Amino acid sequence: MDGRMMDFPLTLIPILKRAGTLFPKREIVTRLPDKSLHRYNYNKFYSRAAKLASALKSAGLERGQRVATLMWNSYVHLEVYFGVPCAGGVLHTLNFRLHENDIAYIVNHAKDRFLIVDDTLLPVLERISPNVNFERIFVVSLSDLEVPSKFENYEDFLESGDKNFSFPNINENDACGICYTSGTTGKPKGVVYSHRAMVLHTFCSGLVDTIGLQHRDVLMPVVPMFHVNAWGLPYSGIMMGSKLVLPGPFMDAKNLLELCESEQITLAAGVPTIWMEILQALESEPQKWTLSKNLRTIIGGSAVPESMIRGFDRHDITIIHAWGMTEMTPIGTVSRLKVEMDCLDINRKYELRAKQGIPVPFVEVRAVNDKGVIKWDGKTVGELQVRGPWVAADYFDSDQTNDKWTEDGWFCTGDVVVIDKEGYVKIADRTKDLIKSGGEWISSVDLENALMGHESILEAAVIAVPHPKWTERPLAIVVLTKGATQTKEVLNNYLSQRFAKWWLPDAYEFTDKIPRTSTGKFFKTKLRDIYSHKYKNY
């Protein structure tokens, strides 16, 4: 017996139309390159997104063809987020922090037809242009520079569109976007999101127990819009009718805190490294900013150290610790306490909040080691595998997929985890970052998070260096707080309160800065390159 419900496809079009119809007065604020604030409302946003869809259709964009962006977080990028997929096209956000060869590879691999680019990012385009071939390039004049005559002006292109555009019929399984993973091994791999997955992910983000995004929120995605669709937040925010604040190119602590204060942000989102800077700024000038009483921040992309959750609590800012992947649109788990945990000791609560959390509805998790699926005992280690309606089934046009999906249909995350009996996932490490010492595993993430809880330490990364007897041993690379000095003995003594003796780093390197990947994570392969030479005969 079939259900007898309407065949109403889950596409981004109803989200866009609802926003334009029900929330015309809601504001979207963008920090421009000259630091001024651009403001307009959903009514304008809707008209411009519809015009863009119309102009793209008139320009001959066919179903499934890719439109690339080289853009910061701005109102124009938001228009493109909707205009492209609602015309039946596929949004391809390029990570302009990648090496130019990688960007060119990605553009060619995805067969991008058009490009929309911020004028401030034209230098990136110049560097890749010898190796790519866009049919048309539209430049967004955010900084009022004149658009070079060889390109077209985005505003002119937009004006050619019709705001009363009648959106095409789109199948919910059609692609709406593509993102490439900035993997550290092999070529970048494309994840192709469907309208259906994006809509379901958007509903999931609005659940109280996941992100709880709502109409009354003032949402600031600090996570770049070229990074997993800014965790889907632009779609979620527009569906709920939230006010959006887009920080443009100014992703530093001072500018972000200014926006938090001036726009009274209630929900922000980004990777831990940015929030570390913000925490430092708050600690050094605690009275400077008057923030919203309800400010909460979703932090993901790397594990959040417990010390950071405690630190933000001191400033009445609630961290929502979440975990996901490019291959998961990205939400996978969120760490919130269950009701029964309210009575736990405060230290135990922080320990739980520092875990990655429990799977959100319709994401299923398991962890597997060489003996099979592991028990949820909080001890046994295995590789995390996931499945769900917004989890990728393969990579676009790639032969690197075989080892990432199991025969029974689960995606292998590459994260090594334990799962406790309450279902809280805790990432011990990336498979490739685990330190293999004397036949046992040492978690670099656990050591890092413990070190970052020490008062003299700002940041810490731990990597494996080769060892003739133990195969590998941990090396800690540490950034100290201003003026502090420190020794291996003191730090290992501190660590020995929590870890077995054989886990303690054999050596410490003190440095000014830990190199970052293009998405703000610790760049561990680079650290291995830097230090492996020094420690190779060690």
Place this chain on the structure above:
Amino acid sequence: MDGRMMDFPLTLIPILKRAGTLFPKREIVTRLPDKSLHRYNYNKFYSRAAKLASALKSAGLERGQRVATLMWNSYVHLEVYFGVPCAGGVLHTLNFRLHENDIAYIVNHAKDRFLIVDDTLLPVLERISPNVNFERIFVVSLSDLEVPSKFENYEDFLESGDKNFSFPNINENDACGICYTSGTTGKPKGVVYSHRAMVLHTFCSGLVDTIGLQHRDVLMPVVPMFHVNAWGLPYSGIMMGSKLVLPGPFMDAKNLLELCESEQITLAAGVPTIWMEILQALESEPQKWTLSKNLRTIIGGSAVPESMIRGFDRHDITIIHAWGMTEMTPIGTVSRLKVEMDCLDINRKYELRAKQGIPVPFVEVRAVNDKGVIKWDGKTVGELQVRGPWVAADYFDSDQTNDKWTEDGWFCTGDVVVIDKEGYVKIADRTKDLIKSGGEWISSVDLENALMGHESILEAAVIAVPHPKWTERPLAIVVLTKGATQTKEVLNNYLSQRFAKWWLPDAYEFTDKIPRTSTGKFFKTKLRDIYSHKYKNY
């Protein structure tokens, strides 16, 4: 270009499995026929639902076959809500308040194969049994009566099942449930819900801006589980891991308030008539119950009078006014204020909250009159039409569908509405309850809600009575507060502050009780039967 996401069907199975895995300790509380409270946890609930699915499969239940229930709101009904659809069957909840001929008609029309029945409802079964033919009947001994030997014991049947049952693969468009509308004209009509629609509806209910159901909630569905799946709340509650409190057969104000206090309910749901009684109880003994600080109630099924919203605010209980239909799974609109409305005058805010509200994400609305689709001007009247992924596409095996769906695929609700420029829908009346006077329309709902705001009036229903000159004129049937007396002159004088003179009722009838339909709404066809004779020569 297709999206490359997993083909992960939206069925109720992942909801059930997640609840059992992640929230084993969460409680489900049921008021038994002897008024004692039955308590068990999600772990037990999961095992029993899985056993039921397994037992049904072993009993030969095939994909799409119907299992009927004659049951109050209880933990067993909750097991059946999941056990039947997760075995691939279709849950058919029977409204035992209907006339026995209607129940028998519905059972036969749906071709129900098995029945699960509360022992306290065996008298209903006795009345319909001459006209129906269930293959097997399972009796739930909630009141510890012995199960008559001609029936099977639900507990014995359950014990034959395997709690490690491996759930079948279910297509998301398969039926999970069927409900018959208790229409006042024509034969009852079956609405067949798909797993997909139910899952999407469940996600929608968890959005902060709709119902905002969450893990921390203590949820009490007062709306019967035979009425549109108790508005989908059992599914939503289990997905979020909420504590559920099921009031069994005790749906009166005193018993409900006792449960609100003893279990510290945070979210309750039901039709306005039940909440009117509760408000009266609170007003007469304001200190008696210590309720949760966060108690909110979803009220739908009929329009909520503004006076009632104000009344509950006095007791710090927030009414969430929602509107839906059996044909909509049921959520359609929710009335919450937009941020821009925070600065409005308090009277204007109440006026908005008394409207049915704005459509939830993925429900689209329009209203149509004989000139076409109406403007959203707050004045023009039209019949509300809706569409969306949880809106019915037709009725089961019925020839009464032609006039309910438009050629372009919208469902005609039968509600006459205005929509204001902010998108708030306000139901003026049911099409059949509108009063046609001198070629103009009078809204019975508006008159009722105004009358119910008068201090001397408990309840008011307004119906049309025939009139030789004006075609129809309004008659008000009124229940006064204890000891009050009242006259037509005083009440019409009160109404004339808001309504044109020709809207005022021609006559008043004072009575002790207004008859109710089986779902607790004013029974207007019955009122017309009662009073049309008296007023036929009028």
